[in-house]
Amino acid sequence: xxxxxxxxxxxxxxxxxxxxxxxxxxxxxxxxxxxxxxxxxxxxxxxxxxxxxxxxxxxxxxxxxxxxxxxxxxxxxxxxxxxxxxxxxxxxxxxxxxxxxxxxxxxxxxxxxxxxxxxxxxxxxxxxxxxxxxxxxxxxxxxxxxxxxxxxxxxxxxxxxxxxxxxxxxxxxxxxxxxxxxxxxxxxxxxxxxxxxxxxxxxxxxxxxxxxxxxxxxxxxxxxxxxxxxxxxxxxxxxxxxxxxxxxxxxxxxxxxxxxxxxxxxxxxxxxxxxxxxxxxxxxxxxxxxxxxxxxxxxxxxxxxxxxxxxxxxxxxxxxxxxxxxxxxxxxxxxxxxxxxxxxxxxxxxxxxxxxxxxxxxxxxxxxxxxxxxxxxxxxxxxxxxxxxxxxxxxxxxxxxxxxxxxxxxxxxxxxxxxxxxxxxxxxxxxxxxxxxxxxxxxxxxxxxxxxxxxxxxxxxxxxxxxxxxxxxxxxxxxxxxxxxxxxxxxxxxxxxxxxxxxxxxxxxxxxxxxxxxxxxxxxxxxxxxxxxxxxxxxxxxxxxxxxxxxxxxxxxxxxxxxxxxxxxxxxxxxxxxxxxxxxxxxxxxxxxxxxxxxxxxxxxxxxxxxxxxxxxxxxxxxxxxxxxxxxxxxxxxxxxxxxxxxxxxxxxxxxxxxxxxxxxxxxxx
Amino acid sequence: xxxxxxxxxxxxxxxxxxxxxxxxxxxxxxxxxxxxxxxxxxxxxxxxxxxxxxxxxxxxxxxxxxxxxxxxxxxxxxxxxxxxxxxxxxxxxxxxxxxxxxxxxxxxxxxxxxxxxxxxxxxxxxxxxxxxxxxxxxxxxxxxxxxxxxxxxxxxxxxxxxxxxxxxxxxxxxxxxxxxxxxxxxxxxxxxxxxxxxxxxxxxxx
Numbered sequence: 060x061x062x063x064x065x066x067x068x069x070x071x072x073x074x075x076x077x078x079x080x081x082x083x084x085x086x087x088x089x090x091x092x093x094x095x096x097x098x099x100x101x102x103x104x105x106x107x108x109x110x111x112x113x114x115x116x117x118x119x120x121x122x123x124x125x126x127x128x129x130x131x132x133x134x135x136x137x138x139x140x141x142x143x144x145x146x147x148x149x150x151x152x153x154x155x156x157x158x159x160x161x162x163x164x165x166x167x168x169x170x171x172x173x174x175x176x177x178x179x180x181x182x183x184x185x186x187x188x189x190x191x192x193x194x195x196x197x198x199x200x201x202x203x204x205x206x207x208x209x210x211x212x213x214x215x216x217x218x219x220x221x222x223x224x225x226x227x228x229x230x231x232x233x234x235x236x237x238x239x240x241x242x243x244x245x246x247x248x249x250x251x252x253x254x255x256x257x258x259x260x261x262x263x264x265x266x267x268x269x270x271x272x273x274x275x276x277x278x279x280x281x282x283x284x285x286x287x288x289x290x291x292x293x294x295x296x297x298x299x300x301x302x303x304x305x306x307x308x309x310x311x312x313x314x315x316x317x318x319x320x321x322x323x324x325x326x327x328x329x330x331x332x333x334x335x336x337x338x339x340x341x342x343x344x345x346x347x348x349x350x351x352x353x354x355x356x357x358x359x360x361x362x363x364x365x366x367x368x369x370x371x372x373x374x375x376x377x378x379x380x381x382x383x384x385x386x387x388x389x390x391x392x393x394x395x396x397x398x399x400x401x402x403x404x405x406x407x408x409x410x411x412x413x414x415x416x417x418x419x420x421x422x423x424x425x426x427x428x429x430x431x432x433x434x435x436x437x438x439x440x441x442x443x444x445x446x447x448x449x450x451x452x453x454x455x456x457x458x459x460x461x462x463x464x465x466x467x468x469x470x471x472x473x474x475x476x477x478x479x480x481x482x483x484x485x486x487x488x489x490x491x492x493x494x495x496x497x498x499x500x501x502x503x504x505x506x507x508x509x510x511x512x513x514x515x516x517x518x519x520x521x522x523x524x525x526x527x528x529x530x531x532x533x534x535x536x537x538x539x540x541x542x543x544x545x546x547x548x549x550x551x552x553x554x555x556x557x558x559x560x561x562x563x564x565x566x567x568x569x570x571x572x573x574x575x576x577x578x579x580x581x582x583x584x585x586x587x588x589x590x591x592x593x594x595x596x597x598x599x600x601x602x603x604x605x606x607x608x609x610x611x612x613x614x615x616x617x618x619x620x621x622x623x624x625x626x627x628x629x630x631x632x633x634x635x636x637x638x639x640x641x642x643x644x645x646x647x648x649x650x651x652x653x654x655x656x657x658x659x660x661x662x663x664x665x666x667x668x669x670x671x672x673x674x675x676x677x678x679x680x681x682x683x684x685x686x687x688x689x690x691x692x693x694x695x696x697x698x699x700x701x702x703x704x705x706x707x708x709x710x711x712x713x714x715x716x717x718x719x720x721x722x723x724x725x726x727x728x729x
Numbered sequence: 730x731x732x733x734x735x736x737x738x739x740x741x742x743x744x745x746x747x748x749x750x751x752x753x754x755x756x757x758x759x760x761x762x763x764x765x766x767x768x769x770x771x772x773x774x775x776x777x778x779x780x781x782x783x784x785x786x787x788x789x790x791x792x793x794x795x796x797x798x799x800x801x802x803x804x805x806x807x808x809x810x811x812x813x814x815x816x817x818x819x820x821x822x823x824x825x826x827x828x829x830x831x832x833x834x835x836x837x838x839x840x841x842x843x844x845x846x847x848x849x850x851x852x853x854x855x856x857x858x859x860x861x862x863x864x865x866x867x868x869x870x871x872x873x874x875x876x877x878x879x880x881x882x883x884x885x886x887x888x889x890x891x892x893x894x895x896x897x898x899x900x901x902x903x904x905x906x907x908x909x910x911x912x913x914x915x916x917x918x919x920x921x922x923x924x925x926x927x928x929x930x931x932x933x934x935x
């Protein structure tokens with residue numbers, strides 16, 4: 060990324076120079092904004108957000124099927140559904156898929172879609188890099204899942220401990236697929252982090268100071284910083300493992316004197332911030348939902364922001380609590396016990412602030428509100444069991460039992476996923492212009508809450524009874540059969556609840572159209588049409604308050620009573636902007652660049668010729684990308700830039716007819 | 730992006746940075762993103778250096794520390810450090826609008842960088858002939874990986890410098906686009922600073 064990022068501005072055409080339409084003679088720079096091709100070349104943050112969301116829901120289906128296989132196997136003692144080998148693959152792929160291909164990209168979907176809207180921008184800072192993030196994530200997921208068809212999936216757990224991951228214990232290619240797939244997906248996270256941080260810091264509307272940014276945007280910003288610093292550590296670990304497996308290096312070769320704890324440290328230095336990478340976006344989402352349906356501003360906004368930042372910092376100092384039984388010594392254990400207890404403080408601050416937001420509010424129970432409240436309740440349970448892990452003697456008993464499984468599902472499923480599903484219900488009308496049906500939503504919600512708690516609460520008991528994780532079967536005389544059966548019933552209830560969800564979203568197009576501001580929202584995304592126009596806002600809003608949109612809708616009258624202002628104008632209209640808005644043109648190159656990466660990965664395993672082909676594709680894409688006629692920062696418009704005309708339709712604006720530098724002011728850095 | 734109102738609220742951008750764009754921080758998107766990328770790179774090298782530190786004292790038959798040629802590596806380190814000076818001179822030249830000097834210093838920087846990489850290749854070859862291959866022991870794996878990653882970074886920097894050279898030759902970057910060169914410079918200085926850390930930790934402190 061260094062190359063493309065640093066080269067791009069250099070190769071941007073200087074002022075006034077004419078551009079060519081086919082710089083490498085391959086593609087004409089695409090201009091289509093409709094049809095399937097537009098999805099391959101789109102650089103619109105809203106479309107990319109939708110792509111992210113749809114893809115992660117698809118992977119959620121795969122990961123969910125793997126979970127149901129695991130539960131089917133464990134429903135009774137001596138389960139015969141899966142062989143031990145298949146069981147290992149199922150739980151490894153379930154964990155890896157849910158973490159890297161569901162929760163993280165679903166958070167990226169919300170961040171992509173919402174951050175520019177919430178800060179009053181027309182797009183992210185680097186729209187083409189944004190597309191690159193999505194495609195590398197998709198192809199990383201494809202490489203990982205291609206293992207099912209190429210000799211077996213990885214079977215070493217999502218944490219992939221050494222030396223079990225070495226060639227002598229894992230001779231198949233499964234581990235390599237895990238390694239390469241996640242390396243490619245890591246590029247997506249890193250590029251996305253750089254892009255979204257730049258967007259949050261640099262692209263804010265006039266008056267949108269940092270302390271006026273909505274909490275969701277804030278939490279996403281913290282998340283992106285965590286990704287920026289955590290991903291390279293995982294990358295190092297994965298490179299070392301790759302060199303061990305492919306080129307005979309000795310990083311995890313115990314016979315040569317290597318220390319297998321190196322992997323654990325590197326992995327968890329990434330892995331613990333990763334926990335917050337998954338949960339903070341959900342915290343942000345419910346911090347948007349709760350105030351809207353409590354009809355109160357978020358309680359203690361600065362505390363919300365700073366506790367999020369505090370979690371971001373402290374998240375780096377607790378990783379070894381994943382390693383209490385690995386023999387790291389009493390001083391380390393004591394230190395990490397303490398730091399782990401401390402991190403409960405900012406998290407507790409958030410819980411109390413959400414309760415404070417609800418307190419005394421005019422509560423309106425809608426489906427998104429229900430999901431948000433469920434997050435607060437279930438995350439608290441998961442948080443409490445988490446504190447019990449911070450106590451290292453207790454953790455020593457719980458390590459590698461189902462108690463741990465119960466804990467992290469309460470925070471990641473009961474927390475992160477509930478928040479994100481709530482977010483889907485909340486922003487669905489904004490994103491697609493149609494509501495989801497409340498009645499189906501309630502069915503989904505109650506079945507999911509019931510199924511979730513039936514599945515995972517008994518695991519606390521099973522864990523304390525000593526049932527180990529990651530074992531394919533158990534004996535009937537262990538006394539674990541009842542709770543395992545309950546848990547399996549619960550998991551299938553979760554499956555049924557998502558059938559309601561799938562039916563709801565698949566039929567949502569027939570529902571009546573949503574208005575721009577269906578929930579009486581507070582932040583700027585509700586101040587534009589549903590769905591927003593391609594340029595987001597006809598005129599960039601000038602911000603003077605936290606909850607700017609709310610302050611425009613409600614003002615105090617002479618008696619200090621809050622009254623609704625009549626006919627508050629949206630920042631976008633059906634008619635479109637008065638003056639053409641300059642938007643960057645779509646591009647195929649992010650797709651082409653990402654397409655090369657899986658070939659490199661497969662090539663390293665099977666034939667260097669394939670890798671060379673992938674490499675050539677990537678190189679060609681970098682050159683094509685760099686030489687692609689791009690938005691000219693000085694305001695000379697090119698015939699390949701498309702504009703949104705007064706009627707909202709794309710219009711071509713020739714260089715002569717282009718508005719002068721004043722109108723060029725509204726450009727987006729590409 | 731900017732509007733006339735943005736200017737009121739955020740203040741005018743530095744007149745020579747990315748014309749037509751005013752950002753909330755005043756720093757251009759490109760420069761900010763390069764800083765962020767370099768921040769991320771710190772953790773990458775941090776991980777690799779930690780790995781080397783973990784394995785430097787492992788008892789092995791052929792220790793990498795026995796093979797160092799400190800005077801030779803000192804000279805190549807000096808060469809790399811001098812390339813930071815010439816990089817600064819190149820940025821200074823482009824700001825003054827002196828294309829010819831810009832190209833001279835760019836080429837010098839690239840050549841100094843290339844000499845450093847050549848020195849590294851020579852060093853690797855000598856070590857290999859002494860019997861220290863990549864797979865020989867844990868130390869050699871860690872040493873070659875760390876210094877190799879750095880060498881790849883320098884090489885990418887050289888490609889960037891040569892691209893700038895070609896662009897300057899074609900008259901595509903002048904003083905109004907000096908920021909592009911500054912950003913390449915940021916990367917180049919970063920790679921140099923990382924080498925100072927590596928040289929100190931890997932070669933000097935033993």
